[in-house]
Amino acid sequence: MTEPITGPIIGPITEPVTTRHTLLHHRALGAWAWALLVALAALPPLLQALGLEFYTVVATRVLIFAIAAASLNLILGFGGLVSFGHAAFVGLGAYTVGVLADAGIGSAWIAWPAAMVVSGVAAAVIGAISLRTRGVYFIMITLAFAQMFHYLAVSLKAYGGDDGLPLAARSILSGLPLSLADDASFYWVALAVFALVFAGLRRLVNSPLGWLLQAARENETRVAATGGRVFAVQWTAFVVAGAIAGLAGALLANLNGLVSPHLMHWSQSGQLMVMVILGGAGALWGGPLGAVAFLLLEELLSGVTIHWQFALGAILLVVVLFAPRGLTGLVARRSARSKEAAHG
Amino acid sequence: MAEALHDLSRAASSRLPELALLQVHRLVKRFGALTATDEASLEVRAGETHALIGPNGAGKTTLIHQISGALAPDGGGLFFDGEDVTALSMPQRVCGGLVRSFQITSIYRRFTVLDNVVLAVLARRPVAPSWWRPARADEAAYADAEAMLALVGLTAMADRAAGTLAHGEQRQLELALALAARPRLLLLDEPMAGMGPDESARMVELLSALKAQRLTLLLVEHDMDAVFRLADRVSVLVSGRVIATGTPDEIRNDAAVRQAYLGDEAEAADRADAMDAADAAGPSARSHPAKEGA
Amino acid sequence: MDLILVAEQALNGLQFGLMLFLLAAGLTLVFGIMDLINLAHGSLYMVGAYLAAAAMAAGASFGIAVLAAIAGTALLGMALEVTLLRRLYQRDHLSQVLATFALILMLNEGVRMIWGEQPLMLNTPAALSGPVELLPGLMYPAYRLLIIGVGLVVALALYLLVTRTRWGMWVRAGASNRAMTTAMGVPADRLFTAVFGVGAALCALAGSLLGPLLAVQVGMGESILILAFVVIVIGGIGSIRGALVGALLVGLVDTGSRTLLPAVLRQVASPEVASNLGPALASILIYLLMAAVLFWKPRGLFPARG
Numbered sequence: 001m002t003e004p005i006t007g008p009i010i011g012p013i014t015e016p017v018t019t020r021h022t023l024l025h026h027r028a029l030g031a032w033a034w035a036l037l038v039a040l041a042a043l044p045p046l047l048q049a050l051g052l053e054f055y056t057v058v059a060t061r062v063l064i065f066a067i068a069a070a071s072l073n074l075i076l077g078f079g080g081l082v083s084f085g086h087a088a089f090v091g092l093g094a095y096t097v098g099v100l101a102d103a104g105i106g107s108a109w110i111a112w113p114a115a116m117v118v119s120g121v122a123a124a125v126i127g128a129i130s131l132r133t134r135g136v137y138f139i140m141i142t143l144a145f146a147q148m149f150h151y152l153a154v155s156l157k158a159y160g161g162d163d164g165l166p167l168a169a170r171s172i173l174s175g176l177p178l179s180l181a182d183d184a185s186f187y188w189v190a191l192a193v194f195a196l197v198f199a200g201l202r203r204l205v206n207s208p209l210g211w212l213l214q215a216a217r218e219n220e221t222r223v224a225a226t227g228g229r230v231f232a233v234q235w236t237a238f239v240v241a242g243a244i245a246g247l248a249g250a251l252l253a254n255l256n257g258l259v260s261p262h263l264m265h266w267s268q269s270g271q272l273m274v275m276v277i278l279g280g281a282g283a284l285w286g287g288p289l290g291a292v293a294f295l296l297l298e299e300l301l302s303g304v305t306i307h308w309q310f311a312l313g314a315i316l317l318v319v320v321l322f323a324p325r326g327l328t329g330l331v332a333r334r335s336a337r338s339k340e341a342a343h344g
Numbered sequence: 345m346a347e348a349l350h351d352l353s354r355a356a357s358s359r360l361p362e363l364a365l366l367q368v369h370r371l372v373k374r375f376g377a378l379t380a381t382d383e384a385s386l387e388v389r390a391g392e393t394h395a396l397i398g399p400n401g402a403g404k405t406t407l408i409h410q411i412s413g414a415l416a417p418d419g420g421g422l423f424f425d426g427e428d429v430t431a432l433s434m435p436q437r438v439c440g441g442l443v444r445s446f447q448i449t450s451i452y453r454r455f456t457v458l459d460n461v462v463l464a465v466l467a468r469r470p471v472a473p474s475w476w477r478p479a480r481a482d483e484a485a486y487a488d489a490e491a492m493l494a495l496v497g498l499t500a501m502a503d504r505a506a507g508t509l510a511h512g513e514q515r516q517l518e519l520a521l522a523l524a525a526r527p528r529l530l531l532l533d534e535p536m537a538g539m540g541p542d543e544s545a546r547m548v549e550l551l552s553a554l555k556a557q558r559l560t561l562l563l564v565e566h567d568m569d570a571v572f573r574l575a576d577r578v579s580v581l582v583s584g585r586v587i588a589t590g591t592p593d594e595i596r597n598d599a600a601v602r603q604a605y606l607g608d609e610a611e612a613a614d615r616a617d618a619m620d621a622a623d624a625a626g627p628s629a630r631s632h633p634a635k636e637g638a
Numbered sequence: 639m640d641l642i643l644v645a646e647q648a649l650n651g652l653q654f655g656l657m658l659f660l661l662a663a664g665l666t667l668v669f670g671i672m673d674l675i676n677l678a679h680g681s682l683y684m685v686g687a688y689l690a691a692a693a694m695a696a697g698a699s700f701g702i703a704v705l706a707a708i709a710g711t712a713l714l715g716m717a718l719e720v721t722l723l724r725r726l727y728q729r730d731h732l733s734q735v736l737a738t739f740a741l742i743l744m745l746n747e748g749v750r751m752i753w754g755e756q757p758l759m760l761n762t763p764a765a766l767s768g769p770v771e772l773l774p775g776l777m778y779p780a781y782r783l784l785i786i787g788v789g790l791v792v793a794l795a796l797y798l799l800v801t802r803t804r805w806g807m808w809v810r811a812g813a814s815n816r817a818m819t820t821a822m823g824v825p826a827d828r829l830f831t832a833v834f835g836v837g838a839a840l841c842a843l844a845g846s847l848l849g850p851l852l853a854v855q856v857g858m859g860e861s862i863l864i865l866a867f868v869v870i871v872i873g874g875i876g877s878i879r880g881a882l883v884g885a886l887l888v889g890l891v892d893t894g895s896r897t898l899l900p901a902v903l904r905q906v907a908s909p910e911v912a913s914n915l916g917p918a919l920a921s922i923l924i925y926l927l928m929a930a931v932l933f934w935k936p937r938g939l940f941p942a943r944g
Contacts (some may be wrong), residue, residue, distance in 0.1 A: 208482070
């Protein structure tokens with residue numbers, strides 16, 4: 001019997017399987033992540049001590065957008081699906097909370113899951129149609145759907161039409177000793193949601209489903225040729241991303257005290273995309289980092305000059321030209337270079 | 345590694361050799377006014393290595409696309425292991441054991457060689473992929489992948505980005521990806537495309553090893569040496585139609601095939617033979633060289 | 639249904655469609671040849687409108703103002719191409735989105751810095767401010783007729799330019815197969831700059847012509863940009879013919895539905911529903927049209943790429 005060709009084997013494989021270098025697995029900083037969480041939790045009392053309580057609301061806003069950006073990063077960065085309509089899911093979640101509050105249902109335990117369900121179902125329908133297209137056509141179809149929801153919301157005079165619907169009352173977290181009326185409590189709730197979402201997304205991205213999603217981004221034909229169901233994988237990710245965006249929307253409705261069609265405008269989708277790309281599409285921290293950078297820049301620059309948008313644009317340009325993989329790419333490059341320097 | 349081959353042969357059909365594993369029945373495919381596949385019929389028996397040859401433009405790749413599920417035929421039928429698979433999608437056929445490799449290498453260039461094969465193993469799993477358990481901890485998948493790499497001789501390259509491999513090595517990876525899907529019939533679309541003589545020889549030995557394990561192969565190739573060395577039977581495709589099927593010797597001597605495919609070469613070879621025969625017969629016979637073959 | 643009204647709306651649709659064509663033509667060429675997603679295309683339209691308004695405010699006649707706007711915007715466009723956009727051709731679409739989004743921010747704020755927050759006034763030239771009687775009973779503003787006239791002339795000129803000149807041949811080749819075109823020695827750099835310049839000029843023409851009808855304000859580019867993208871997707875990316883057909887379709891459907899839909903709805907539903915749902919449906923109709931076209935022809939009506 002012929003001995004099959006083996007090629008030069010350099011001895012048995014000694015490295016354990018789980019530590020081989022791979023682009024598919026995304027680490028979340030390990031122990032440092034916990035330290036970060038603790039530090040973030042300590043932010044409100046710190047701000048209060050500095051007399052800067054106002055910034056608690058800013059920080060909450062940043063966290064909510066970090067959640068929305070992380071959800072978009074799942075399909076945009078990891079899936080390679082450039083959806084220009086993601087704000088629609090945020091808006092749908094917000095409107096669900098608004099409409100329910102208007103009808104007298106104020107419990108967060110009902111309204112927030114409802115927001116996720118509504119957005120998730122919308123994502124399921126939109127995804128089922130859009131995911132049959134590719135490239136720029138996918139971008140345009142997702143944009144079209146978002147615009148449709150935007151205009152539908154404008155036409156709903158019963159819910160304020162173009163001006164929007166003020167939130168009857170902030171969601172009530174019945175059973176918990178926390179009130180969303182208190183800025184610090186709201187911040188901690190948002191932080192908890194963010195941490196859970198981030199941990200969940202990390203799991204998803206490093207799972208076989210997440211790996212196939214990334215594989216489909218790289219080479220769709222190859223995935224199909226090896227038996228993978230590209231559509232099912234992408235659609236699942238799309239629905240998950242939509243539901244999480246809906247949750248972000250529910251939080252945003254509470255933060256703003258208002259739900260309006262503007263939430264679903266394509267410029268909002270564009271802003272979310274910019275956050276993800278700025279942070280680093282396809283990197284685990286890309287969405288959150290981008291949201292933080294964008295909103296903090298906005299906050300800082302608008303305090304310095306009335307023409308802050310010009311400065312913001314200039315900074316974004318610099319990032320695009322010199323940091324091709326966004327901010328996480330910059331950080332990764334610097335740490336790689338310092339590792340090289342250390343090892344000589 | 346012996347295990348891997350053993351697994352493959354278990355996956356390969358252990359039926360009686362006379363039973364057709366793949367039946368292509370009068371397949372038709374048109375692109376506008378061009379009929380690329382013109383009622384092509386062939387059958388591949390379980391355990392055999394069947395080669396598909398034909399001149400350029402005969403429609404071999406179009407036929408392979410239809411068999412693998414990348415293109416839907418306009419007419420005719422496809423049967424795999426007795427089942428009608430004409431309407432099945434490519435992933436469905438792959439899960440059923442009908443797997444192809446590509447003529448133009450299609451791999452995940454940015455990921456490592458090992459990642460490439462692990463992804464193929466994960467994609468092939470009949471159950472829906474898990475959302476929760478880290479893929480990196482999937483011992484079975486990694487063991488499978490490493491076995492495939494060893495089989496095609498790429499273990500040393502496991503951690504290199506697939507895009508940095510030499511062309512021949514990428515073709516080997518292409519084969520490993522196809523094997524990772526546990527094929528019962530492997531469609532090889534020009535596995536030796538673009539390879540130099542050394543690389544081709546290695547690939548031929550590799551394919552011989554697979555053949556020895558009774559894995560059914562349908563091989564499209566231009567390299568005639570390889571075809572005649574490996575193939576049990578050969579089908580000849582000309583203008584979208586299979587004009588002849590038989591053993592390599594039968595095909596080599598078939599008049600219609602020689603005309604259509606080997607053409608001028610065959611005529612020249614015949615004339616040379618006749619000249620030699622005339623020389624042997626004596627100088628007088630030289631003035632009237634016999635012309636054989638049309 | 640009043641025939642006069644229908645005719646009026648048809649002319650309005652034609653006028654809007656032709657202006658959309660001016661924007662879409664540049665956009666489809668840039669996307670088709672350089673594979674560049676340029677979100678700042680609408681900003682060039684805005685700059686054109688502002689330059690025209692500024693020129694008129696400085697005392698120039700309407701015609702001179704329009705020419706000044708075209709020249710100024712074309713120069714700006716080419717300068718942007720040479721300094722910034724050229725570096726983006728090799729980059730992925732996401733980077734292009736980020737970069738051109740940044741450009742929108744800078745151009746919007748730049749305009750605000752020069753001309754302030756308030757919308758500018760751009761008046762129709764006095765000679766054209768009256769109506770013209772096209773048919774007995776059908777009065778149509780002369781200015782809008784001018785727009786239609788200019789639009790048709792430019793469309794014809796573009797057609798001749800693209801089909802009858804060498805430059806046009808390069809453009810069509812580039813839209814069809816970029817790699818091959820550069821491999822065949824076409825001076826890509828100059829071609830791309832020229833294409834961008836022409837696109838910017840067309841934007842400026844549309845902006846200065848539409849200025850008197852719509853408001854000249856910061857952000858006017860974004861709303862029309864979306865429509866332009868819809869047009870080129872319907873028409874087929876890289877095809878000027880597609881841009882024209884798509885633009886006319888979108889222009890007619892958009893204009894027509896805004897007046898006709900509420901009227902139709904009023905026949906079948908309560909006036910309240912009609913006034914709420916009408917405008918929303920009219921806005922959505924464009925996207926439904928795009929979806930319908932893509933369903934039937936997935937690459938658009940006249941895809942340039944083979």
